Amino acid sequence: MSQEYQWPIYGHKNQLKFLQETVSQHKLANTYLFYGPAGLGKKTIVDYFIKSIFCLDNKIKPCGQCDNCRMISKGIFLDIHKVGDREDLGVDNIREFLHKISMSNFRSTHKIAVIYGTETINLFSANALLKTLEEPTINTTIILIADTIVNLPATIISRAQLIKFQPLKRGDMLAWLKNYDFSDQEKETIINLSFGRPGVALRLMGDKMENFKKSSNFILKMLSGGTFYYMQTLDKWFEVLKKEYPGYKLSELGNLTKEYLDLFEVFLRDILWAKLERPIINQMYDKEINSLATKFNKQSLIDNLLSLNKTKEKLNYNISPQLLWENLFLNME
Numbered sequence: 499m500s501q502e503y504q505w506p507i508y509g510h511k512n513q514l515k516f517l518q519e520t521v522s523q524h525k526l527a528n529t530y531l532f533y534g535p536a537g538l539g540k541k542t543i544v545d546y547f548i549k550s551i552f553c554l555d556n557k558i559k560p561c562g563q564c565d566n567c568r569m570i571s572k573g574i575f576l577d578i579h580k581v582g583d584r585e586d587l588g589v590d591n592i593r594e595f596l597h598k599i600s601m602s603n604f605r606s607t608h609k610i611a612v613i614y615g616t617e618t619i620n621l622f623s624a625n626a627l628l629k630t631l632e633e634p635t636i637n638t639t640i641i642l643i644a645d646t647i648v649n650l651p652a653t654i655i656s657r658a659q660l661i662k663f664q665p666l667k668r669g670d671m672l673a674w675l676k677n678y679d680f681s682d683q684e685k686e687t688i689i690n691l692s693f694g695r696p697g698v699a700l701r702l703m704g705d706k707m708e709n710f711k712k713s714s715n716f717i718l719k720m721l722s723g724g725t726f727y728y729m730q731t732l733d734k735w736f737e738v739l740k741k742e743y744p745g746y747k748l749s750e751l752g753n754l755t756k757e758y759l760d761l762f763e764v765f766l767r768d769i770l771w772a773k774l775e776r777p778i779i780n781q782m783y784d785k786e787i788n789s790l791a792t793k794f795n796k797q798s799l800i801d802n803l804l805s806l807n808k809t810k811e812k813l814n815y816n817i818s819p820q821l822l823w824e825n826l827f828l829n830m831e
């Protein structure tokens with residue numbers, strides 16, 4: 499029987515098709531690794547994947563009406579286990595989690611275990627996890643979600659069915675943005691600055707672009723301030739962050755830092771472009787950008803862009819974001 503899938507997801511066509519066929523054919527792998535930059539909707543897709551696996555309706559998946567769909571929505575479905583969304587992936591948490599899964603009884607046909615933020619896993623946790631992956635239990639599927647796999651042991655990657663996610667194309671972003679009430683100019687800015695990642699776009703958009711304006715003003719202040727001012731602003735910024743994220747979770751802070759660095763790169767690039775009298779991306783701030791273009795020389799802008807890119811690479815290695823920023827600004831001219 500052919501099933502209709504109702505997943506309100508934009509882009510990722512091939513990945514969705516693959517996952518939906520897996521559900522239709524009841525051919526779940528023991529381990530999946532969903533990976534790709536933060537903000538692409540991996541978590542949402544995993545949610546719809548899992549719901550569709552358990553949904554009892556034969557036509558529309560997930561139907562949202564059957565007993566399983568309802569229990570999953572309420573978070574009381576007993577065959578779904580999750581770790582890493584709130585707690586860290588230290589070895590004690592991972593061991594406890596894996597033990598819990600192995601001991602729990604089946605209430606339905608499958609057990610699904612989801613591990614969020616797998617990119618933050620340490621060697622001890624990875625080894626504990628590997629033991630479980632090496633001895634798969636029948637009808638138990640482990641879904642690993644990671645923003646990047648550069649730090650994951652090859653032994654884990656090789657045991658998983660890899661599902662790679664890439665930034666959305668312009669057309670998909672535009673289709674998605676139709677759901678929101680923004681002007682064409684604002685939509686262009688959002689598309690240019692979110693780099694095909696709806697999660698990032700959502701944060702930029704906030705309440706009438708409030709977050710975007712906040713981040714932009716922060717970056718503009720730093721750009722026009724000088725090193726001492728950077729440091730002061732940075733300290734304040736991290737104070738605010740620590741309040742917003744009481745657990746001070748490196749992965750969340752890392753993602754936020756990455757977004758700021760991306761936006762920062764756009765500003766630097768635009769200043770360089772303005773200097774070369776080429777069209778800039780960030781039209782909403784063209785006045786400020788043109789004024790900054792008179793303050794920087796071309797070579798220092800290029801050097802700063804290179805230094806920024808090196809900093810972005812380091813973010814993948816779980817270095818403290820605060821340290822990264824400090825180093826970046828000390829190296830900037």
Ligand SMILES: [Zn+2]
Pocket residue numbers: 552553554555560561562563564565566567
């Ligand atoms: Zn259902």
